[in-house]
Amino acid sequence: MTTRHDTAASPVKGGAAPGRPPGGNTSAEADHKRRAKLSRRWQRDMRWSPYAFVSPFFLLFLAFGLFPLIYTGWASLHTVELTAPTDMKWTGFDNYTRIFDDEFFWNAAKNTLWIGIISTVPQLLMAMGLAHILNYKLRGSTFYRVVMLAPYATSIAAASLVFVLLFGRDYGMINWALDLVGLDKIDWQNGSWASKFAVSTIVIWRWTGYNALIYLAAMQAIPQDLYESAALDGASRWRQFIHVTLPSLRPTILFTVVVSTIGASQVFGEPLLFDANKGASGGSQHQFQTLGLYLYEQGWVNQHLGRASAIAWAMFLILIVIGIINAVISRRLRASS
Amino acid sequence: MRAARRGSARRVVVMAAIASLGAGLLAGCADDGNDEDSSSSGDSSGKTTITLGLFGTMGFKEAGLYDEYEKLNPDINIEENVTERNENYYPALVNHLTTNSGLQDVQAIEVGNIAEVVATQADKFEDMSKAAGVQKGNWLDWKWQQATTKDGATIGLGTDIGPMAICYRKDLFEKAGLPTDRDEVSKMWAGDWNKFIEAGEKYKKGAGKDTYFMDSPGGLINAILSSEKEKFYDASGKVIYKTNPAVKDAFDLTAEAAEKGLVQSQTQFQPAWDQTISNSLFATVACPPWMLGTIKAKSQPESAGKWDVAQAPKSGNWGGTFLGVPKGGKHVKEAQKLITWLTAPEQQAKLFSKMGSFPSAPAAYKLPQVTGGKNDMTGDAPIGELFAKAAEQIPTQVIGPKDQIVQQGLTDNGVILVTQGKSAKDAWNNAVKTIDNNLEK
Numbered sequence: 001m002t003t004r005h006d007t008a009a010s011p012v013k014g015g016a017a018p019g020r021p022p023g024g025n026t027s028a029e030a031d032h033k034r035r036a037k038l039s040r041r042w043q044r045d046m047r048w049s050p051y052a053f054v055s056p057f058f059l060l061f062l063a064f065g066l067f068p069l070i071y072t073g074w075a076s077l078h079t080v081e082l083t084a085p086t087d088m089k090w091t092g093f094d095n096y097t098r099i100f101d102d103e104f105f106w107n108a109a110k111n112t113l114w115i116g117i118i119s120t121v122p123q124l125l126m127a128m129g130l131a132h133i134l135n136y137k138l139r140g141s142t143f144y145r146v147v148m149l150a151p152y153a154t155s156i157a158a159a160s161l162v163f164v165l166l167f168g169r170d171y172g173m174i175n176w177a178l179d180l181v182g183l184d185k186i187d188w189q190n191g192s193w194a195s196k197f198a199v200s201t202i203v204i205w206r207w208t209g210y211n212a213l214i215y216l217a218a219m220q221a222i223p224q225d226l227y228e229s230a231a232l233d234g235a236s237r238w239r240q241f242i243h244v245t246l247p248s249l250r251p252t253i254l255f256t257v258v259v260s261t262i263g264a265s266q267v268f269g270e271p272l273l274f275d276a277n278k279g280a281s282g283g284s285q286h287q288f289q290t291l292g293l294y295l296y297e298q299g300w301v302n303q304h305l306g307r308a309s310a311i312a313w314a315m316f317l318i319l320i321v322i323g324i325i326n327a328v329i330s331r332r333l334r335a336s337s
Numbered sequence: 338m339r340a341a342r343r344g345s346a347r348r349v350v351v352m353a354a355i356a357s358l359g360a361g362l363l364a365g366c367a368d369d370g371n372d373e374d375s376s377s378s379g380d381s382s383g384k385t386t387i388t389l390g391l392f393g394t395m396g397f398k399e400a401g402l403y404d405e406y407e408k409l410n411p412d413i414n415i416e417e418n419v420t421e422r423n424e425n426y427y428p429a430l431v432n433h434l435t436t437n438s439g440l441q442d443v444q445a446i447e448v449g450n451i452a453e454v455v456a457t458q459a460d461k462f463e464d465m466s467k468a469a470g471v472q473k474g475n476w477l478d479w480k481w482q483q484a485t486t487k488d489g490a491t492i493g494l495g496t497d498i499g500p501m502a503i504c505y506r507k508d509l510f511e512k513a514g515l516p517t518d519r520d521e522v523s524k525m526w527a528g529d530w531n532k533f534i535e536a537g538e539k540y541k542k543g544a545g546k547d548t549y550f551m552d553s554p555g556g557l558i559n560a561i562l563s564s565e566k567e568k569f570y571d572a573s574g575k576v577i578y579k580t581n582p583a584v585k586d587a588f589d590l591t592a593e594a595a596e597k598g599l600v601q602s603q604t605q606f607q608p609a610w611d612q613t614i615s616n617s618l619f620a621t622v623a624c625p626p627w628m629l630g631t632i633k634a635k636s637q638p639e640s641a642g643k644w645d646v647a648q649a650p651k652s653g654n655w656g657g658t659f660l661g662v663p664k665g666g667k668h669v670k671e672a673q674k675l676i677t678w679l680t681a682p683e684q685q686a687k688l689f690s691k692m693g694s695f696p697s698a699p700a701a702y703k704l705p706q707v708t709g710g711k712n713d714m715t716g717d718a719p720i721g722e723l724f725a726k727a728a729e730q731i732p733t734q735v736i737g738p739k740d741q742i743v744q745q746g747l748t749d750n751g752v753i754l755v756t757q758g759k760s761a762k763d764a765w766n767n768a769v770k771t772i773d774n775n776l777e778k
Binding site: 281300 | 424428431432435453457458608609612613742745749750753754757767771774775776777778
């Protein structure tokens with residue numbers, strides 16, 4: 001506190017302190033020294049303060065991001081049970097090598113991939129189309145935008161429970177509609193593809209509006225004159241979309257693809273709640289168990305923390321590989337344009 | 338000018354919104370702080386606050402037991418903290434026990450978890466057998482033993498149990514040409530689950546395709562397994578589910594019932610299963626007293642009085658809870674006193690009359706609240722006496738720490754598949770693969 005008082009007060013004092021001893025030289029020297037000291041302090045302040053200002057984030061990250069990450073890595077090299085987390089038995093890379101012939105892990109990986117594809121591709125295409133429509137002058141456009149964001153703001157739990165009812169085998173509305181049209185009922189929870197499709201539907205419903213808004217924002221940043229000159233050249237609406245809108249959206253599309261891919265690799269709440277009574281097994285034959293769900297099942301249902309940690313790290317490594325592939329593709333794209 | 342004023346007006350609104358949000362956040366924090374204070378000290382009002390961590394609807398509060406205890410002990414204040422599902426409650430409890438923080442003064446433990454808690458967390462709980470006023474003889478012996486370690490420490494006092502009977506629809510039985518009197522029905526399948534399946538076949542012949550004999554394969558296999566002395570673990574604690582003939586027999590018998598179309602292709606407690614109760618689509622269900630509460634909640638009003646209770650082929654237990662006092666709690670002595678009172682026969686009987694939770698203290702079976710027990714769904718049937726008869730025949734079963742995982746595998750990754758057209762053998766293999774993977778550390 002006192003030092004701060006010094007630094008804050010001295011410049012003023014230096015300028016007009018009344019009780020200063022006479023003898024210009026020495027005082028000027030002292031003044032100079034003081035100024036140099038101050039300036040050093042100021043420099044130090046300039047240099048280090050920013051770190052102090054950003055430190056809260058990094059301290060929190062350290063406590064809640066990095067530490068768990070490293071601890072998980074450490075736990076993955078042991079046999080640990082949730083009932084006694086301090087009682088660790090060293091097993092080396094056993095938990096990792098066993099993943100190679102853990103058919104449940106690879107089944108979950110395959111499910112994650114398929115659910116990711118079935119949910120991400122239609123979701124982004126539909127988002128693009130919706131954004132394009134919303135980009136026209138519409139009456140009540142704010143209303144539509146809010147409506148599109150509503151699913152995103154709904155809790156996964158509430159949404160999934162409603163979808164479970166819609167997709168019910170015996171009393172669900174969708175099967176009722178199929179029955180009206182004369183089609184056979186579908187067992188949405190137990191069919192291998194039917195269940196993946198149903199889970200993907202929840203993901204699509206939730207994220208389409210969000211992506212549409214991102215596309216819409218990017219579309220509105222495209223200068224109007226590009227469209228005007230294209231129109232002068234006789235380009236139709238469709239050609240304008242292909243040749244003006246899409247190229248301008250390239251970085252945005254890449255962003256949404258990356259974000260959706262990461263999201264798809266971590267799908268958890270939807271499959272967990274899609275068959276809530278069967279816990280985390282993702283259906284009676286694990287037909288819609290994703291990696292996130294398998295991790296949860298091993299860690300929290302079966303209480304094998306070591307195995308669950310190894311699965312978490314394996315997922316992390318898979319994500320890094322996906323990230324690298326993404327970076328390579330985006331660099332290629334940038335180079336080609 | 339107008340634009341500027343509108344701008345400033347908007348700014349005022351935004352500032353107000355931010356301020357109110359901030360105030361809300363602060364208020365939220367402040368509230369938490371207050372709660373913490375009142376539960377930790379509670380000295381300001383001169384009262385000691387005992388907290389209970391419970392799951393589901395245990396009903397102490399609803400039955401007025403807290404009020405009664407607070408009246409008897411004016412310096413005590415009771416608060417409960419309820420998690421709806423045990424699947425969410427139990428992992429949190431284990432976490433709190435292993436880190437020794439966040440524990441309530443009293444913690445409930447479900448019977449499915451008691452073996453694991455006894456095996457791994459016993460040193461975190463007070464030994465209730467040494468608490469003042471606790472008499473071992475008050476409880477059914479097997480209930481007491483379930484919460485007792487090899488060294489003789491009892492970590493929890495039993496509240497309710499679930500003596501299993503078979504609840505059946507009198508009207509559907511009559512239509513199918515089966516007897517409707519509860520003694521005749523009990524006699525029809527007494528002592529043998531195979532006879533139960535035979536009755537099911539008779540039912541199917543008479544009733545046709547509109548209704549099923551039983552609610553679900555999970556309900557059936559659970560009922561059969563519960564009536565065995567040994568199921569997934571032997572007395573030494575070894576996992577024997579794969580080699581125990583009783584387990585394989587239960588699985589095969591349930592698979593047979595599924596193949597013959599005697600059980601619905603449903604999983605218990607899912608919304609679709611609830612609907613089949615409401616639509617009266619099945620005639621029997623394995624039924625501890627609390628199941629009558631579920632049936633009542635899901636039924637149409639016109640189903641009232643159409644059910645009756647017969648003895649199961651062999652009696653078993655399904656469900657029940659214990660109350661334990663963690664050493665890490667703040668008011669250990671007071672908490673012990675409270676649960677000793679809550680689990681005494683008189684209070685258990687009151688809980689049964691209000692909530693239908695069946696007492697684990699045989700002394701309660703002779704109290705008027707139990708002997709006069711009735712339920713809307715079963716009309717005049719003396720359910721207190723019927724379930725008491727079942728309770729006295731429950732075998733002392735060996736339970737193990739991972740019973741739930743094994744049983745869930747046999748049910749949700751096993752017999753349910755047979756109702757979907759898989760062979761019994763494929764279903765068994767699928768179940769065993771899942772269970773073994775889940776048990777492996």
